[in-house]
Amino acid sequence: MINKLLGIVPNASEHGYLVDHFLEFCHWFMAVLFVGWSLFFLYTIFRFHRSRNPKANYHGVHSKASAHLEFSVVLIEAVLLLGFGLPLWGKRVTSDSFPDAGEALRVHAIAEQFAWNFHYPGPDGVFGRQSTEYIKVSPIGLDPNDPAGKDDIVSKNELHLVTHKATVVEITSKDVIHGFQLQHMRISQDAIPGSRIPVWFRPTVAGEYELICSQLCGAGHYAMKALTVVGSQTEFDTWMKEAMTLQHPELVQPAAAPAAPAAQ
């Protein structure tokens, strides 16, 4: 409720509602504290204004109320931490939380100044080898001699996903640190050059979303976004096929061959 009031963007992933609930909880907790404290504060500065209370009380408050209050703050924070904070993150990053290799759609996201490259393994399901040697040949340095890479798809600033299908995105960067943030999916992970870090989620709502670069990466940072298209498996397959025709016409069934020149 508070979240809505504050204008949170709608959630479109399976785990996202957990994050939202948690955030909601935090906001209620903060609101209660703040309102309580403010009422006390306003009453006090009114009641003990010099004109109403000319002589201060040297001994001040003796009640234990503040200790109780502090204790309950500690308690609620402990609940937030142990009940939500720790388990939620555990469910995002540990080995048993990740979807099985066979089940998931796997994508590599390779950031650069100022664009996102997405790398799909293609029909064989194996990612081709990458090396900086081939960086002039392919934007992600795909090794042209590696058979596994012959059918790989590379798309720029366009990420296609399937509803209700677990997705693992492995995120890295070619140059500086970028941030992979899909706010509707409640997903965020820095793209750090030198390491390849996986995140996983399961989109639930079909639609088009904006992928935000969440780390300052230079002059073009503000405009470094990518389109995320979430659709059904068939829609995804159609797109995949189109991409295949464009990028690897030689691999596409002869039947489709006449279409290829038109597409180019």
Added chain:
Amino acid sequence: MAAITSPHAHEGDAHLHAHDDDHHELGFWQKYIFSTDHKVIGIQYGLTGLAFLFFGFCLMLVMRWQLANPGQAVPMIGGALQSIFGTAAFAASETGAPGMLTADGYNAFGAMHGTIMVFFGIVPIAFAAFGNFVVPLQIGAPDMTFPKINMASYWCFFISCIFMLISFFVPGGAAKSGWTSYPPLAGIADSAFLTFWNGQTLWLTGMVFNITASLLGSVNFIATIIQLRAPGMTWMRLPFFVWAQFVTAFLLLLAFPPLEAAGIFQLMDRVAGTSFFMPTGLVVNGNVAPWAGGGSPLLWQHLFWFLAHPEVYVLILPGIGMVAEVIANNTRKPIYGYKAMVGAIFVLAFLSFVVWAHHMYMTGMGAAVAAFFQTTTIMISIPSVILLTALMITLWGGSIRFTVPMLFAAAFLPMFGIGGLTGIPLAFNATDLYLHDTYYVIAHFHYVVAPGTIFAIFAGIYYWYPKATGRQLNELLGQIHFFASLIFINVLFMPMFLQGMAGMHRRWYDGGAQYEQLSKAVVLGHTGLEWNTVISTAAYLLCLAQVPFIFNFFWSMKFGKKIGRNPWDSTTVEWDAPSPPGHGNFDKPISVHRGPYEYSVPGADADFTPQTDPPANSKAPDQDANTNSQSVEKQH
């Protein structure tokens, strides 16, 4: 000066030290510029800091124009800005008007706003200026322990200021990788320009000087507080402000050096071509980058945040200290839970060294490490709650007089409350992944530093100005300044929470015009984008609200109401010195007989009993000083 007997007369060595410089007037240079007097140095720090605070604000005003009106030239002063900062920062807009902030210019201004506000504005004022001016007076010392090092500290700081300022005018402009200077971005930034003569390298060099200045200062502060307390000034009789400064000095002393190390690493990366922060296989602009590789960009982040988290408490603790002084004085009663508060700041300081990675939640942190940092981060909010609660309960039963310092100090409480509370959703990994690097974070920390620390600083300025100048600031102008600032600063920062929730990210040159989702989300009748205009307008008005203050500040130096030693009927020792205090501070020996906040002592004649009043004249208990000091020696 001959008449002024040091409180430590038994220590003075007539043969060695009774130098003639006490008898004849020092020259202008030694008195005002290269002075070793802590009060002069404090004022130097203060004026430099205020100037930078204002400068940092002006940078932000230009940026706010761009955020609200992307792509439009800054009106009126656009041409001037262009000729001052060059066309790299200010290009012509589409309509041809000169002075449109460029993306690089925006990033440079943003990075410098952060750097200047934190390291050249707040720390010099809240820590160095007030610490220098007030602490020795409050503990009854004649000066700092190392006056020459104190002077060196200021001049080191001054050099760092020069570096930062000239960096605006070198090819490519000032540093533009955020105040956090994350490599590899910072490592490759400006590398097309001369090795030394570029924004990022000058930033690093400036920071190394700034850090050195802070280290010299903090050694001095700690030594002064330990060694130069007047007779009878036991640990538990220290005003809370002194405690806050003591702890702050330790934070600076121990947290800054790792950043210095990191700064040296980054300088090596830029100047000697090393790859401390450069991983293997970097590709920049389609070319393999000229580094051997093998480094790690995360190393910088660890070393940076190892400083920068304690640094945020450096920003707030002196503020809380000043607020405590002002509140005690204006409620006319002792601070509630003094000992708990002292304990709380020690816990806060200790914990602040082990929470830094909460700024790095999105760097790929596993469950165990994340659990550790989430837990410590939540734990650190508890001492803050204790501090704020104690200050609020102090109000209860008081006889509150709303002088201008008190207005600012009172407003500090809820403002810091908002800032602190919104730190909580950031403290959890799972919620931070939604909020990270959005304007929610921007609003969070501005609430603690702007209406938080800046208000505390204003409270401090209005409170101690009479001691420094012998004159009081004008009340009416002060009230105008307060109410206008309070209103506009809230209109300025409150909508940022909404923007953040709606997905508006920080460091966006066009204020999010690129993003559909931001213009889709309507909050309280405005889209995320439209709030930009509201915020920017509030920022200009906030600037306007400072005019009465700036006028008051200079006008009152000459024409303010003259006051005596103790205009606020205060208990602490600094009010026993003349206003302004002379060289050597006190004109009579100081000895302390009671705690810092003996206001409205039952049975006393006045509603305040100064710490220096001998016990015979009052029925105030000369508390069990011996046991007191012993227990502190042990616990601290």
Added chain:
Amino acid sequence: MQIPYEVTSRPDTGLWNAKLGIWLFLASEVMLFGGLFSGYLFLRLGAEDGYWPHGLLNVPIGTFNTAVLIASSVTIVLTWANLKMRNWVMAQRYLLTTILCGLLFLFIKLVFEYPEKFAHFGAYIKKESTAKYEAYLGNEHARSNGLSPRYEISGHLEAVEVTVAGDRAPLATFAEKNKLKLVEHPAGGEGHGANLIKVEGLDHKAGVSPAKMEKMARIPGVTIEKFELALDPGNADPSNPANDRPHFWHQHATDKIATIDAKDVSWASSFAPKHSSYFAIYFTITGLHGLHVLGGVIVMAYFYLYGGKLYRKNPEHQANRIEVVGLFWHFVDLVWIFVFPIFYLL
């Protein structure tokens, strides 16, 4: 005005000001070097197997320098003791010895250690090309003996072979200016036709200094194709078990020449800071340590030259000053005690 407790101790804390001050300063120095050492650990543990070199520094010289610093630590504490006993002449002698030890330390570093590194050359072989250079890397041997793989070939850069696109004149001028010899490649060079030029030093001993090589590579049109190195013993005879562990005595480059294709190299340079994380952190830490030594020497020299006046007035004050600079000096020694094993030995 007089600051209290400059010379005598404050009764309740038992400290005089400068002593407290220097210890606070040292605490911050601990954090500074702590930051540097944590950088070292981070880089070292993060380094891939085979990318952290061993035995590249000169151990006997390092050991000697360690002993020099330890000796100076003894002499500075004796300076202080003699001042306490009011024995000015002896104190001055010890102080002078300390200063000389400090200078000797710096001299050795700057004359025998650093320059040697800038003259040496090493090339990291790309992982996929290591098999080609097995004769120099000996990874078979390493694997069967459970040792880390080797990717670097190092030695004395004798010559480089370059190709020039277009005008050769700039290269010729460069060679003349830098005392280099251009030799047309005898065999014409496979795949490069007659275009391959060999650049040599005027004599065998000089070779091509790595710095000159880098400058040459920046001449427009010039591409480095091959490096010819006189190999270090470890690369000359990599499967000899005697070369499995670093040697105590410094080993000179052998006469065995290896030719390495530039396209197989991922990174090549002199042993300058930019060469690898190892040299980066080595030069940074030892450089900063050296600056501390220099700072200590300057302060001690000041006390040596101008301390007499203060001593006559208040000997205790002078003893305190020496104690303070002594504490700093011991700290510098203490840092070196860690630096020495982690860079030279382990």
Added chain:
Amino acid sequence: MSDSHAPEPAHSAVGTDATAAAHDHSHDAEHVAKHIKTYLIVGVVLIVLTAVTVGLSYVDFGSHAMNWVVGMAVATFKVCLVGAIFMHLKGERPTIWRFLLFTGIFVVGMFLLTLLHWYDPIFGTQQAVR
């Protein structure tokens, strides 16, 4: 010890630094003279330990990590000697010990936490291409 009272009478009587020093001095000098031998012995021990460190680094302790541990153990011992004897930490005032203790904790914390982060990444994180 208490600092709550104005200067203790005994001290005030001493008067000046110079005389105070003189007073301390005779007592101090004897004290110091006794230590000179210790300093020399420690110096020799340190040099011997340096040789030992060098020697040990050529001994195979089974793994490189073990050599590390041994080397660091000797170095730490040397550092303790320097600290305790040369820097008079043995018997130093508690004030100094206290903040050195915290400094130590923070340094160790910085080492450990930084490394922990390095060794506890999100499941499946790899180093990218070399």
